[in-house]
Amino acid sequence: MAKKFDLNDDTVAVVIGSGAGGGTLSNELAQKGINVVCLEAGKRYTTDDFVNDEWTAFLQTAWLDKRTTSGSWRVATDFPGLPSWIVKSVGGSTLHWAGASLRFQEHEFRVKSEYGDVKGASLLDWPITLKEMEPYYDKAEDKIGVTRTHGIPGLPGNNNFKVFYDGAKKMGYQDCHTGRMGINSMPRDGRNACLQLGFCFQGCKSGAKWSAGYSEIPKAEKTGNFELRTEAHVIQITHNKSGKIDGVVYVDKDGNQQKQKARIVAVAGNSIETPRLLLMSNTSMYPDGLSNSAGQVGKNYMRHLTASVYALMDKPVNMHRGTTMAGIITDESRNDPSRGFVGGYEMETLSLGLPFMSAFLEPGTKGYGPRIGKWLGQFDHMAGMWIVGEDMPQESNRVTLNTNEKDQNGMPVPNVHFDDHENDLAMRKHAFGKGTDVYKAAGALDIFETPPYPSTHNLGTCRMSAKPKDGVCDKNGKSHDIANLFISDGSQFTTGAAENPTLTIVSLAIRQAEYIAKEMAKGTI
Amino acid sequence: MTNSNISRRSFLKKAGKTSGFVVLAGGAVQLTSFNAWAAKKSAIDKHVAKTILLVGKDMFPSERFTDELYMIAVDSLDAKASKDESLKASLTEGVAAFDKAAGGKYINASSKKRMNVIKSSEGKGLFNPVKGEMVNVFFNDKRVWKVAGYEGAAYDKGGYYLRGFQDADWPQPPEDASPKGWWE
Numbered sequence: 001m002a003k004k005f006d007l008n009d010d011t012v013a014v015v016i017g018s019g020a021g022g023g024t025l026s027n028e029l030a031q032k033g034i035n036v037v038c039l040e041a042g043k044r045y046t047t048d049d050f051v052n053d054e055w056t057a058f059l060q061t062a063w064l065d066k067r068t069t070s071g072s073w074r075v076a077t078d079f080p081g082l083p084s085w086i087v088k089s090v091g092g093s094t095l096h097w098a099g100a101s102l103r104f105q106e107h108e109f110r111v112k113s114e115y116g117d118v119k120g121a122s123l124l125d126w127p128i129t130l131k132e133m134e135p136y137y138d139k140a141e142d143k144i145g146v147t148r149t150h151g152i153p154g155l156p157g158n159n160n161f162k163v164f165y166d167g168a169k170k171m172g173y174q175d176c177h178t179g180r181m182g183i184n185s186m187p188r189d190g191r192n193a194c195l196q197l198g199f200c201f202q203g204c205k206s207g208a209k210w211s212a213g214y215s216e217i218p219k220a221e222k223t224g225n226f227e228l229r230t231e232a233h234v235i236q237i238t239h240n241k242s243g244k245i246d247g248v249v250y251v252d253k254d255g256n257q258q259k260q261k262a263r264i265v266a267v268a269g270n271s272i273e274t275p276r277l278l279l280m281s282n283t284s285m286y287p288d289g290l291s292n293s294a295g296q297v298g299k300n301y302m303r304h305l306t307a308s309v310y311a312l313m314d315k316p317v318n319m320h321r322g323t324t325m326a327g328i329i330t331d332e333s334r335n336d337p338s339r340g341f342v343g344g345y346e347m348e349t350l351s352l353g354l355p356f357m358s359a360f361l362e363p364g365t366k367g368y369g370p371r372i373g374k375w376l377g378q379f380d381h382m383a384g385m386w387i388v389g390e391d392m393p394q395e396s397n398r399v400t401l402n403t404n405e406k407d408q409n410g411m412p413v414p415n416v417h418f419d420d421h422e423n424d425l426a427m428r429k430h431a432f433g434k435g436t437d438v439y440k441a442a443g444a445l446d447i448f449e450t451p452p453y454p455s456t457h458n459l460g461t462c463r464m465s466a467k468p469k470d471g472v473c474d475k476n477g478k479s480h481d482i483a484n485l486f487i488s489d490g491s492q493f494t495t496g497a498a499e500n501p502t503l504t505i506v507s508l509a510i511r512q513a514e515y516i517a518k519e520m521a522k523g524t525i
Numbered sequence: 526m527t528n529s530n531i532s533r534r535s536f537l538k539k540a541g542k543t544s545g546f547v548v549l550a551g552g553a554v555q556l557t558s559f560n561a562w563a564a565k566k567s568a569i570d571k572h573v574a575k576t577i578l579l580v581g582k583d584m585f586p587s588e589r590f591t592d593e594l595y596m597i598a599v600d601s602l603d604a605k606a607s608k609d610e611s612l613k614a615s616l617t618e619g620v621a622a623f624d625k626a627a628g629g630k631y632i633n634a635s636s637k638k639r640m641n642v643i644k645s646s647e648g649k650g651l652f653n654p655v656k657g658e659m660v661n662v663f664f665n666d667k668r669v670w671k672v673a674g675y676e677g678a679a680y681d682k683g684g685y686y687l688r689g690f691q692d693a694d695w696p697q698p699p700e701d702a703s704p705k706g707w708w709e
Contacts, residue, residue, distance in 0.1 A: 052678035055665055157703035158685070159693035165702060166695045177702040186707045193707045195684030205680040315694050320675060322690035327703075354675035358585075358664035365648040368584035368656060369640070376664065377587025380674025442695065 003227050005037050010261035012037045013516070014248055015268060016234045016277070019092020020505040021489035022268030023212025024143075026228075027220040028513030034520065036226045037260055038217075039250055041233040041269075042088035045095070047214065050203030054355045057202035061095055063088040066413045067272070068402045073418040074451050078364035083416035084303075085454040086270050090230060091213020093270065093456070094502065096201045098325035099182040099209050100348060100388075101146040102499035103137050106130040107335055108390070111495050114335060115342040120421055121392035122300055126494040127466040127475040136507040144182040144210040144506065145189055153185045154178045155194060158322030160349045163313060163383040167442035168329050171434075179328040179348070182210040182502070191215070196322035198351070232258075235411050237265055237281040237290055237485070245290075245485045251409045264516065264525055266477075268489040268509075271301065271458035275399045275491060276414040278462065278472075291479040291487075294469045297462055298399040301418060302496040303455035305345055305389030307428050309435030310361060311444035316380045319351040325386070332434060333498045341426040344498045345389030347435060354379045360453055375448065383439060387431040388457070390498045392421035399461050457501050462491035476515040477508065484525045488512060568606035568613045574599050576620045576631050580655045581663065583639050589672045597666050598658040612654070619651025 005012050015026045018040040026038045042061075051057045062085060069076040069083045076083075087093045107114045110125040117123075141149040148154050157165065157178045168176040183200075184193050194208040207214060220226040231253035238259070240246045247261040267274045275298035279289040289297055326349045333344040352360060358376055361367065375382065402415040420428075432449045439447055464487075465471025468480035477492050479485040488509055490501050497504075519525045562571040569577070581598045582590070606613035620631070626642045627634040634642070646652045663669055670677055679685055686706060691697065 052680050055661070154702075154704045156686075156691065156706040157698055158690040159695075161703060162691065162693050162695040162698060165698040178704070185704070194686070195680075196686040196690045196706075197679045197684040199679065206684065316674065317693045318674065318676075318689065321679075321685035321688070353677070354670055354673055355665045358660045365652070365656070367660075368643070370586055373585035373587045373590075376585060377589040377673055379670075 002221055003224050005035060005227050007258060007260050009035075010246065011035060011263050012261075013264050013266065014039065014260055014262040015266045015488065016248065017092055017268035017270070017489065018090050018217060018228065019087070019212055019268060019270065019489065020094050020097075020502045021509050022266065023091060023094065023216040024506045024509035025266055025268065025488045025513055026226060027216040028510055029516060030220040030223040030226040032513065032517040033225060034517060036220065037262075038220075038226065038228045039232040039234050039248065039260070040090050040228060040230050042090060042230065044090040044228075044230050045203065045213070047203070047205050047207045050205045052197065052199045052202060052205065054202065054353045057199075061087045061089050061203065066405060066407050068405055068413060068415045069417070070415060071397070071418040073420060074364070075418070075454055079454050082454045084270075084272060084458050085456050086458065089213065090217060090228065091211045094211040095203050095213055097182070097502050098200050098350070098500070099323070100325050100328070100500040101141065101144055101180050101182045101503040102346070104130065104133070104497040104499055104504060105333065108495065108497035109133070111343070118342060118392060118423060120394060121423070122395045123393060124463070124465055124470055124494050127464055133507060133511075136511045137503065139510050140503055140507040143510070144503070145184055145191070146503070147179070147181045147183065147185050149180060152188070155181055155183060155185045155323060155326070158196060158319070158326045159317050160319035160322070160351055160383055161327035163311070163317055163442045164327050164329070164349045164385060164438065167438035167440075170441035171438055173329050173331045175330040176327065178326060181323070181325070183323060184208040189215070194323065198320050198322060198324060198353070200324035233409060234269075234277060235280060235409055237267070237277060239283065239285065239290075239482070243285055243482065245482055264484040264486065266486040266488040266512075270489055271461045271491040272399050272414050272416060274487060274489055275461040276401065279401050280411060291462070291472050291481045291485060293481050294471065296470070296472050299395045299397075300393035300460045300463055301397040301399055301416065301458070302391050302393055302460040302493070303418065303452070304457040304459070304496055305387060305391050305424055305427050305431070306452040306455070306457070307387045307431055308350060308384060308450035309387070309432060309439065310375075310382055310384040310448040310450060311439035311442070312375055312378060312446040312448075313381050313383055314443050314445050317383045318380055319383050320353055324351055325349060329438070332431070339430055341423045341430065343390035343423070343427065345387050345427060345431050346498050347431070347438070348386050348388060350384050350386035352384070357382075361448060361450055363451065363453065375446070383442070383444075385435055385438070387428070387435065388498060388500055389427050389431060390496050391424045393460055393463075393495055394419070394421055457490070457496070459490045459493040459496050459501060462487045463494045464492045465494065477512045478515075486512060486516070566607075567603050569603050569616055573617055573620045574603065576623060577602060577616065577651075577655055579632050579639070580623065580643065580651060581659050583636070583643060584656060585659055585663070590669065594669055594672070595663070597669065598655065598663045601662040602654060602658050616651065616654060619654070622646070622650050
């Protein structure tokens, strides 16, 4: 029952983006009887369209619109036009997420209180607690079908996990298992069980992995309250004379500008596009962009610590067989400042295929030489893990408009500026050491410490805060400045925590849908 | 053609190589497949082709990669150069610059010297097209995957759940850490 709404229908909720935040919010609102128009910049791909090939899938699904970078992070040198690796497609980056679905720890919602003042960091407590989030985490886990929750068994571990587990136990780590994953270990919710394909990053062809694109959007369409418009790239959010949001302007697939009227607008374009859109929507009433009276839009960009540790083992591993993120060690995720840094990190197995490995093992111009040749030639002997740690928010790490460069629609491109905080550097050093120890314990012949790839976890650029002066939105994702404007993606994150963000984004979207429905019923928005 | 051909053949036989050419100690290059290079409809000349091959091999050397495999990058660049005059010119100029930096011919220089030439040209000249072709074409080629042990697409083969996703020779973790699969 695909519905079509009129461009002049000013009763609809417009959701910008169809990923973990926007796709979930759209479905949750539609289920509650609210009319939703979801505008997605990308195309719609189904499981039939996904390709088990790294470069083909990358060119098919990655967000490759022009962007620029600055700052001392290595990504700016190695990938100056690609600060992030996210997806431009229906389902957004849930198309290529690995599936790790971890709740934040209690203290991670109040890090300012827990860590105290950290020089150079713009830490803040979330205006929401774990206790308030728990019912929504529970709903999100049920929706996604997270393994090891709701009676869903864990996934079987693959070869990469066997090596990882062996090293973890020999190291004395206590908590190592195949993780809480948004990948079906048994058929559930109309989706298949995992066939251990690998290629989790390329779109799951078996449909075992939860993705907003085929899990949420079709359910929303069935309600009859929902319209998805693909290749609809929003370039401006508009407001009326009183300052309330009244619609959006987007470029459709034929390159024509359209204006969709709206009762509310929820922005979920991932943490680079969301602040960019607010900044591009500046007017004489809002000269610094929408919801930016505190000057916080685009600031406090976080991307998680990230690093990878690869090992060359003495026997064949074949890590590419089976789930990309097959297991986790959580022992280092605690906050233990005696390690020389605040916050913690998760260790999660990760594999890349040979095509990506040749580009990313040692990214940039340094990625060649006898050692790298030897490693790539023995791809079948490699094992690997990814480090996901809490990075420090800093005001100077930010998304701004680069008015010297224009995108395909003639709009200023986003510039992403990032410098590592010294806490990030200390944590990464520690994590490299521990990752090395794990693989040495499991028999590694050589270890490769791989620096961060283009960011997959982009967070914090429109953060929620108790006080309007400290952020962009409140605990419901509602703009501090404009009552009918919402932030609905990872941009809301006050701080990043050590865990992969998707489960928290989905939980916040479920919670936000409840709030919006309630307020709409009351007539306050 | 003779003596050198014979000695090459005997070397090839002795080394057990089946590919078109080998790089001898000290950097000398001998190639059989390149004998036909001039007759082939090629954009780049034989010397440029030989040099590109060796640069690619120096960048990503592995005992598992035969010289025949490295030809993948050469052939690919040659095909592109046949449709792109500026690429053809830049490859020729790039090889000349590498030769100059090597103080003679790059392909005759010692491995240490060759690595220094590559290092000193990181991000510029011949470095970029060759590294780009190695990463984007060579390592994306199924013949290379096969010898490196990467198996590629899995969906059309039913995934790995019945095809060795747990066959690595490390202890099987206990069931609480790694439960049995749905098919078991």
